[in-house]
Amino acid sequence: MDRPPIARGMRPDRPPLDDDSAARMLQGLVHADDAPPGYGALAGLLATAARPAAVDEDAAAATVSAMVEAIRKGAPVPQTSRRKSMLTKLLAGKALAVVGVVALTASGAAAATGSLPTPVQSAVSGAASHVGVDLPKPNHGNSAGHRQDGKHRPGGDTASTTGGADDNGPSSNHGQTVSQTAHTTPDGPGKGAVVCAVASGGKCQAGADHGKGKASGDDSSSSTTATPGSIQTGDDHNDDHATTPTTGSIQTGGDHNDDHATTPTTGSVQTGGDESGGSAGSGKDGSGSSGTDGSGSQH
């Protein structure tokens, strides 16, 4: 045997066991008579141990039936199902978080732009004001939807109407009153002042310089347009567009809040002719509604 001994410290009368013999004995393939000298008992022991054990037939039938049932049921491995459950929960949590963030963002944006419904906007604005956040109030925003309560006037050389809620409260009839005043008042130098007075509830100081701009019903050259967002023009503008920016608001400078300095829109006054009422308008061309604070417009 050329192979080196693999077991040292063995008894002097027993030669070392080579790898091949060891492997064969471990497989139970070596008969005791065929084993190397001194390893007969070991070979017999291993060969006997390698014999098949007896099988209990009753236990075998029961176990096989249980195995078949388990296979057919497709019983999931507990670990696998647990992992799926965890994954599902994780994804559901993330989805809810995303939905929540989107909802909060959209609500915040709507509140910031004053796009919420009036009661909601009012509530949100009031609540936000307590924490120092300035959100537009329902009637202060530039949203047309919150301010439009007039009727559209098709035709004529004016645009449209805008009435609107006043700062002083609901004014569903105020614009109409002003409009009627504008229509019924004869043209003349004092028409603007009259309309202004009606529109402002007697606070109008037509022609006075409030330092905020030109505001004179007589001054036909001072055409200012300062009613952003609150004007809805009609669909048949004239080419001269004289009335487009008008409407506006007859403003009595001192009565308005500072934050509305650039949007003096109270009580719309509409220029243009042949309106049929319902809206504030100044009537005829050139009559020009006037307003202080530069909100009036003229041709």
Place this chain on the structure above:
Amino acid sequence: MPTPTTRQSLGDQFPGILTAAQDGGEWAVAVLYRWLHPALIGYLRGRVGADAEDLASETWLAVARRLTSFSGDETAFRSWVFTIAHRRVVDHHRATARRPRLRSLTRAEGDDHEGPVEVRASDDPAGEVLAALAGGDAVRRIVALLPKEQADIVLLRVVAGLPVEDVAAITGRRPGTVGVLQHRALRRLADRLADAPRVPGTTPR
């Protein structure tokens, strides 16, 4: 279909049998069971003694639950089944280690095996081995004479019929380490069985 014995190879029939078993074919499941159960129960009897039947049932049910996900040849299947069985044995020993139990006072010299198998130490172990006709007795004799880790390796090699690489994978050792341990085990066994008379009726397969 003839019932295969422990070391009998299913050969080319294995893929078809496996597929049929994965589809729930009872005959195929029975073939796989009868093919490996003798080796499995022999291994488990050597490791856990009287609890071998229970652990064998648990092992087979675990095999059934995961059978549809298995892919491989019959060698891989055999290794897979014994991997599951080995883990059951480890869990069983952990559980029993937490329970108080009686220790045998007649432990053989040099036997540091702490399993539940109790084998009488004898002044003539070789004679006992040669007198034993059942494979279970030989297994118990091996377990009684070897340290735990060596007995585990010998049983996986001899009873389960696994190659060194698979035994290394199951026990978490390197193949070289398994080779060293098995040779030490053989030397220890040979020392214990030295000078034992041969029994004419003992014939290897």
